Amino acid sequence: MSERFSGLSMKTYFAGDNMITSLGFTTEENMAMFRNNVTGIRNHRKTDRLGIDCCISTVDGDRLDQVFSDFAKPDNYTRLEKIAITSARYAVERTDVDFKSPKTLFILSTTKGNIDLLENKKHPFGSDRIQLWRTAHAITAFFENPNPPLVVSNACISGIVALITALRMLKYSHYKNIVVVGVDIASRFVISGFQSFKATSSTPCRPYDKSRKGLSLGEGGSTLILTSESSLATDEKLVLRGGAGANDANHISGPSRTGEGLYLSIQKTLESTQETAENIDYINAHGTATVFNDDMESIALERTKLATVPVNSLKGYFGHTLGAAGVLETSAAVASMRMNTLIATKGFHTKGTTQEINVIRKTKMKTINHCLKIASGFGGCNAGILISKDGTF
């Protein structure tokens, strides 16, 4: 049996997007909040829903149930599934992509899925609902998609790995559209874990700032619909050109001091797309606001000759959303490219990374033809992707 696919000549277009965070339920709502310099990161008390003192960004649960009840009974789905389904639903509404088609594949990007069910023994969802594949099935069943969904679980780079997976599957399979849904919820499980690492900040995080003291966790969901059909692409055609990953092979919980894996990921992303560092207009970086992560990124950017390129981290607006982060931040990057707008890095005031990098301080207009998105995570994993406007390469 010989398999004939469109392969390297094919382009992968963005067909639709959505962002659900503490700041809003659409990409436009979120972008408006970024422009107005608003953060959704708040203090939560032990007596609140989550039962733990923390400073994080959460999705408005009442609004979620309210909008969700327009499509289905909120009681039949977990909080995580409601965020994922609402996000995918909002994304597809504005496209002609057929979610029910055998040529449409779903990829779920998440680190912990329905982890809240592990703690709450009295939940009504059945014992297998804790499984990531089961969650993915609940989402595809909602949309009546006939294909077994893929689940990518690669710590904080899950979303970028899911997008790279989508790109490769579009090139060498019969799929024409891939719906990448990234989602993770705030849970006592994850918050206590990050707090035990002493990695969290008691005030909203300050990426790349001299006085940064750690990350702010966030809850969110995001959808990016990718297609190989040019006619389904959004009006201003954006292309996911390539991506690559690399492991530090150094430490499971600490970033490499030389930025090795991230350096290799960026090099391979540029090489595979035959793009050069000087053509990159904007970098949407990971910027968790831990001392080590941000220093490591600055070293990798310096090593790849990208230290002068405008760079931001969006985590000061909606926190670190873990398995959703790569998809959420890429959705924002795509919106920034369409609006030709560089979004300020909220929380950044004073330079304070090992290598000097060009952190965006004020939101401003600039033509963005080529955007690099990068991420790094536990397990020593790193990845990058390159997005360009069609016709500029």
Add this chain to the structure above:
Amino acid sequence: MEPSEFSISHYCLIKNRRIILNGEKLIEEEAHGDFPSFLSSVYKTFGSEYTKFYKMDLLSKLGILTTDFLIDFGSRIKKYNENDIAIILANSQSSLETDARFLETIADENKYYPNPALFVYTLPNVLIGEICIKYKLKGESVFFVSQTADFDFLRIYSENVFRNTKTKAIITGWVDLDFKQNYESILFLVEKNDGSSTDSSPWSFTATSMEDLYFEKNLEESE
């Protein structure tokens, strides 16, 4: 049929207290002791000195031991550059066995002591990180979660990685462990055929061939 570009050069299966390496029984333990003691016993009998082993969670220990045998403690992949070996793993239970252990450290308000050394293992891809650290591998990697082992997907995705990147060899397979410590692990070393000897490898890189090795159909005839 066209000759395949890739083939399985080695595989290692660990299940039911047995380790099968390339179709041969390497070890079979009597059914006493639990899963953690089985892993420790295998490590002590066959393992190279690697103190990090003791810090790992059970899923990582299982995956590391399977990898050790698969690549003969590194000798089988020496010919490759560290950037040219990809790792593509999957399982059904993600890291739930460790998740439940971590939850125990935060469940009781009076004994609240979340352990960071445990928390880091509540991500399945940390197993990939452990393999990369032990063998200094820096290539592409991904961890998928599916209800059952989907070898056809792993084959398709591995071929995509071979075609889209400079990857020369891939460690792929299924490493799974549930709440009750039911476990199974099978890893394949997939390499590009160099063209000179198409019949040198005993296993074609197909879903059928991977399933046969996973269900031990290749061993039934000889026993």
